[in-house]
Amino acid sequence: MTRNPTLIVAPPALADHAARLGNLLDGLLSARTLPGEIERPERLRAAMAHGVLGGGKRLRPFLVEESAALFGATGAAILRVGAALELIHCYSLVHDDLPAMDDDDLRRGQPTVHRAFDEATAILAGDALLTLAFDLMTSEETDLPADRKLALAGGLARASGIGGMVGGQMRDLEAESAPRPLSASDVETLQSMKTGALLRYACEAGAIAAGASTDEQSRLRRIGEILGLAFQLADDLLDITSTPETAGKATGKDADANKATLPSLNGTDWTRQRLEQLVEEATGLLSPFGDKAETLVQTARFIAFRDR
Template sequence: MSANIDTFENRLSSNATAIEALLDKLLSSEVLSDEITRPERLRAAMHYAVLNGGKRLRPFLVVEATALFGGDREAALRVGAALECVHCYSLVHDDLPAMDDDDLRRGKPTAHIAFDEATAILAGDSLLTYAFDIIASTQGALAESSKVALVLALSRAAGVGGMAGGQALDLAAEKQSPDEQGIVTLQAMKTGALIRFACEAGAIIAGTPANDRARLRLFGEKIGLAFQLADDVLDLTADAATMGKATGKDASRGKGTLVGLRGLAWVEATLNRLVCEAEELLAPYGERGKVLADAARFVANRKS
């Protein structure tokens, strides 16, 4: 492993520690103003679903994209925590028997196994709602106009035209395999939309000009596709112990993937191209873009 990747992974780990400390506080039993109470079993399920491991890549991208433009780190951490709540809600619901019916997530029992189905559904509902609470209540350097922009961008990334819609397409793909463009669309929605938001959010937090926001949005789209391509490869080649979840499920359910359609050699070439395109987008920022460039390489080359 190169020194650059070692340094990057240390930074990723450091950011994860900061995000997890904030999430632990946000998901405590402390009752906020205008809340009546926090039912303990529901709160515990939310805490379990969020703080059960993971690389915290999405909040990392928020923090580092914000840092690229010299934006406020505390605001970035809170927006990153909100995004992680949305991501983890989606995992809780994806794992349900009515969806992917998984028993294992990050090497531990899924939320509906550890608690029960009804509690898992409510935990997901509550995490999604709480995400927008976290953004709206963020104090400090985040302007009100930025909060509105973040809420709108996250809503679009998470909803019917983004992640949730992508899950609907994914379920439909079990009955009829989509063509190549259909797979690209599905993956851009289910996986790519939240990664796109993570990168674009940094520009919003920092209050950058529109061209910077568009550049970071496109960067997020590139690495979002790379993330899913790498995930498809791992689903074929890695074992459940390494991944912390069941593998080989796409093939067993007859779902089409770009790996299945195009083969591993094409995917590897595409990953290399996407990393190069992502680096080119960061070129105007010089050395300041190095961490995000390392992130693009990490996403494409990850082993779990």
């Protein structure tokens, strides 16, 4: 399989989905107080909205939606499941940007939450977004059978907690103060937790929400794992090969920070070859779904070979 530049575009459905998801999130973060709540402090609500609205590809909820669609499931409940996952992703960005963590002033060209508001507000906004994700996933308004909602909420917790995303962030912090760069194996574990766990869960969640069999859930979990690996490899490769103008963000950051990545350890040729393998593997796992999987196949290529 050779890389075909004409296919390296975002699937058209991605932008349509992002608009629908944005509307849902906007509604959830509007000022109204929900039953069971007392009052929503306006400044906290605004900080949460700042951390969630206004940008982002919404890749994780898009994977939920396209994975569910493989089994014929579409609609508002699937979008809500994706929104819960996106809230978890967004809270993690708000907390990762804090001065005690990565200390970032800008995200997507806008001031980070602790810069636009203050540090305490950013901590609380992250906490409230995390909490809102589980509210949304378990809500009566999320019209799915009770056992599926429980499986979805539990899976989200496992993917994002100490043994998943948060644990991966901890390993990343530890790597920064380690005496030498990580081995390839340690890098793989770190990334499978920090960014891989949520992407893997996104595809699995689509299958769970659609009521797919456990075998089919495992297949989607594996597809999500492959997409997660490709996502991170492509990100790390762009950091080496791209310019800030093309990437739309600073590049060369990993080398400056003496941070080990698989492309830095194994080289760019190995990385491109590995990306092609991963796309091929995902395409093979998706082949039983025929035309229904067309968008996911295109998404896999986009994730692997995007230029930003």
